[in-house]
Structures are given as structure tokens and as C-alpha cells.
Amino acid sequence: MTMGNLVEQDHHMKMDKFGPFSTHFHKETVLKNQNNNMAIGNIENGSAEQQDTLKTLDEDMKIGNFGPSLEEDGIILPVTCFSTFFKKNEEIYLQNAWPTVKSALEDYGISCALNLVEGSMTVSTTTKTTDPDIIEKAKELIELLSLSVPAYEAIRILDAKMKCDFIEIGTKRGGLCVKYGINMEQFCERWERFLGPKNTGLKTIQHLTGCSVFFHGNFTVAVIGKFEGSKMVRRIVVDCIRNKMRPSVHIRRLRMNQNEHKLTKKLFDQGGYRSIMEASVFMKTSFDFHEHISTKFVEALHQIQDSDIEAIADKFRSSDSLEVHVNAEETLCAITRLAPPGLATKICNPSFIQRLLQHAMEDSQRKSVLTSSLSVCISLLDREREALRTNACTGEHQPAHGSTITVNNEIVVAMLDSLGDLLKLLDVSSADNMLLTTYGKLQPPLGKHRLKIVEFISVLLSVRSQAAEKELIRVAAIQKVFDLFFKYPYNNFLHHHIENIIVSCLESKNGPLVQHLLCECDLVGKILEAEKNFTLAADSFMPTIPAKGRSPPRNGNIGHLTRISNKIIQLGNNNREIQAYLQENSVWAEWHTEVLLKRNAVENVSHWACGRPISSLDRGRSS
Secondary structure, three states: HHHHEEEOOOOOEEEEOOOOOOOEEHHHHHHHHHHHHHHHHOOOOOOHHHHHHHHHHHHHOOOOOOOOOOOOOOOOOOEEEEEEEHHHHHHHHHHHHHHHHHEEEEEOOEEEEEEEOOEEEEEEEEEOOOOOOOHHHHHHHHHHHHHHOOHHHHHHHHHOOEEEEEEHHHHHHHOOOHOOOOHHHHHHHHHHHHHOOHHHHHHHHHHHOOOOOEOOOOEEEEEOOOHHHHHHHHHHHHHHHHHHOOOOHHHHHHHHHHHHHHHHHHHHHHOOOHHHHHHHHHHHOOOOHHHHHHHHHHHHHHHOOHHHHHHHHHHHHOOOOOOHHHEEEEEHHHHOOOOOOHHHHHHOOOOOOOHHHHHHHOOOOOHHHHHHHHHHHHHOOOOOOHHHHHHHHHHOOOOOOOOOOOOOHHHHHHHOOOOHHHOOOOOOOOOOOOOOOOEEEEEEOOHHHHHHHHHHHHHHHOOOOHHHHHHHHHHHHHHHHHHHHHHHHOHHHHHHHEEEEHHHHHHOOOOOHHHHHHHOOHHHHHHHHHHHEEOOOOOOOOOOEEOOOOOOOOOOOOOHHHHHHHHHHHHHOOOOHHHHHHOOOHHHHHHHHHHHHHHHHOOHHHHOOOOOOHHHHHHHOOO
């Protein structure tokens, strides 16, 4: 049991210097201060000479830092002490452990005494006590010892970073059972649930929170650890006893947080460029990063050397770890978005890009290397960075630091050297892996690396490079990509990128590219064929196969086909070549009139009044 009363000793100690708990001065000192105060009151509104006298008195009375004495004969200081009792069966253990406890407390200027007759422990301040809070720590130390906590654990509380928490859980006054009306049977059941079989639950909580947890009978839980950990232990104990919540709920949450911290640390350790990774997270996930950009990120980027860029790129070849590849990708993407002039020259070097893609095309490399390398290339070709700089004239935000990386023809040509090898990876006829789905199966699935190749081609077309458009026509890249649109009718990510490819081709001022899309790729013919056969066909040569014994579902790419068809008609109004091609196709004209126009009318949400705001045409109608 703890006796938390503050005991002031009857005797006083004299000391030569100030102590932290000084409250009594010598009588002469007090009288001197009173006389000074009277003098101050008399001359408060006096002359300039009196004001100078006041200033002199202030200087004489000024007390410096904590420690020096006011009087030669010292000052009188009361002793602050705390006592607590312990059980008889702890007497032998405490007697053996007391020298260790005494030595630890003496380091902080605290004296201690073990009274075996009364069964009590006492701690008190001395003339060597310099920390005002250490007596509270010493009080918690003897309280822990009275609760049968091992001495080597209890001594940890003297560390300033450690915190002690006592949780009353039993049926005694102040316990959780008394507060919330929990009987002994319910308490025992919930307490056993907290401890777990063979105390496994308790050990897990101690491991995850970094705290030492001790319990004294069925009444008190003592927690020693850092603030956040002890706070979490209290929450778990209270939820378990009061709310009947299983500790496994909190344990799962703690493990998830711990795994996230471990993964983040592992990513940083693998790459070793923590400041760059912090910058890349902001720049990749936030469009308005440049509004809140911090100078420390820019300074960190300027510290990266050419050799560091080479070392980051070599991570793709030297490691098979997915975490390393992602780390290197994020770092290089951060540099491309906010690169100092020197790094911009290095990372935009055609030889560097060729070497990066060569690493990705090696047969021994994982598909994650290909995906990460293409992400870096996409970051270089991304036109949104150009928009950020050109928006300066409109008053919108603009990067304040970094160089202007322009997508020149040499960069595009360096990427085009690997285009033929990339297109070979789009072939799905030889793959044998399978993925079951709700509508059937995919044999094989599209895969993240193929999707990244399609995205790369989409961004490559958005650059408006004549060399890129010419090469894409020569290797029939658009045609091969467009075939995937129908082979995987339920992949919306794929459909989105292919729609961007088609729109970029139609909006291009390059006549051969538009002709290639309409004639060689047979854009209109494939749209009409897909509209005619709008359900999933059971074709063993196609990667998407419907489930047996069920009616085939409707294809999932009809919505994108509708958007593409409307875009063709819209651009055909201003492009004679497209308009002439559509007029020659009577089937298209009939489908446009009978199907597309009606579909647009039905899907025009501005005309829907059920559960939606009435369209602007009906605003004048009275309700």
C-alpha cells in the first residue's frame, strides 16, 4: 500500500547553496528584503536620484542562475520525503536489492532508507538534489518496489524519458470494477482474456509497445515505458476490462503500424537517400506540391552528384528486391520533377536512358525493373511539368526552384530504340498463367508490366514528336495496343490509356498517323464489330474466357467505345480526312443514327430528373 502524504521533517538543514525546494531564509535575509521593499515603495514616485537608487537596489537584489547562495552562513531548507509500506514476504528480496537501489538514487542526490521493523521504504531530498522532479521519480520507484516489481526494472523509472503508470483494476476503491459495476466473475474472465494463454497476450503487448507490464494480485497494473507506449497499454487494459474488447484488436492495429514503420525504414536503408525519398513522396502524390515546397528538399537535391545517379540506376541490376526497385524509381522520378541543372543534364542524357532501359529488357531481371524503368521514362515525358511552368503567365503556381527540363528529340529517340522489344512483351499467346475472375478467367492476366508499356506509348504520343509517331507507325505499335482493348474487355485502366492513344492520334496534325489509325488499324470497323458482338465470346484463343454454364456477360469496354465514337464525330467536323472516311462508310452512318444518337440521349445525365437536379432547360418550369 502506498502512503502518498508529503512529510516535512521537523528539523531543517543548512546548506551553502540554493536547493530546489528552498522556502525558508534566515531572519536577517528576510528583514533585509522587507527593508528594501519599503525603500522601493517610498521612492517609487520620487526624483531621478531616487530612481537611480531604485535601479541600484534592483541590481543588488538580482538573483542569477539556480545554485549560488545569498548568505555566507547558508540557508535553511526543508526536506521533502515520501514513504510507502511493503509486505512481509518482500522483506528478504528488498534487503538484498537495497544496495543497488541506494546506489542508483545517490546518483541523483536522493537518500533512501529501508525500515525492516515498520516495513516501510523512505526517499528524501538532500543538499545534493538538483532536479526538482527527481523526488517524484523516487517516489514512483519505491511504489514499484512495494508492488513486487524487480529492482532492475523499477530503477528504469529514474530515466527522464521513462514514465510510470499505475492502473487500478480490481474491486478496491478507485478500481475499474468499482467504477463500472463489474463483479469478480466478469473481471476474472476479462482479465484472463487480457493475459492470454500462458501470458502470450501480455508478452505480445509488451513487445509491441516497448513497455514492461507488471500486475500485483488482481488490483493494480504497473506500466514502465515511454509515454506513447504506456498510454497504449492503459487504453488496452481499460478497453479489455470495461468494454469487454479483446486485446487482439489493438494488437493487430499495433502490428500494422509497426510493419509500416519497418517497411519505410527498409526502403530508406536500401536506397540510402532519405531526403530525396521524402521529396519524391510529395512531388509524386501532390499536384500542388510546388505551392508548399520546402527549401530543404531543393538543397538536398543539389547535394546529389552524378555518381549518385549512376548508383541509383545500378540498383535495378544489382538487386532483386522489389523494395529496392521501388525506392530507386521514386528517387529518379523525384529528380526528374525537380532537378538542379547538373542533374537534369545527367538524367536526360540519351546514354543514361538507353542503359536504364537495357537493364529492364534483360531476361534475368524481374518485371518490377521494367515497370520502374518505364515509370522514370514516363516522368521525363510527362507534359504536366511543362504546364506548371507555362501557367506562370496566368498567375497560377509554378516551381520556384529547379531547371527547365525540355523533352528534346534526342531523349525520345533514345527511348524508341527499345520500343520493338517492349512490343514483344505485349504478346499474350505464349503465356500460360491464369487468374480466375467473377466473369470467367484470364489466361494470362494483362499484368502490371504490360499496362505500363501501354501507358508509356500513350505518354510518348502526347509529346507530339514526329520521330515517335513515325516509329510507332513502322512497328505497328498502335495496332497491337488496340488489339488488347478487345482482348481484355474488363480492364478499365487499359481502356483509359488506349482511349488517350486514339485521341492523341486523331488530334495529331500528322496525316499519315490519322490515316494509319483509320485504315491499317481499322478503328471504325472494330468499333462496329464490337457493337455488333457486345457480349463476351467463348473463344479459346482469347485471353478473356467466360465461365462455363453461365450466359456470357456484356463487354465492359462499351462505355469507352461510346466516348471514342463521339470523339471521332467531334473531330470529324473540323477534319476533312476523317469526315470523308466516315461518309464513305454507310454502316457507320446507319449505326450513328440508330444507336449512337439514341444512346447519347439516354445517357445524357442533364436530362435526368429522378434523384438529380433538373436540367437548366427545366429551371423556368414552375414546381
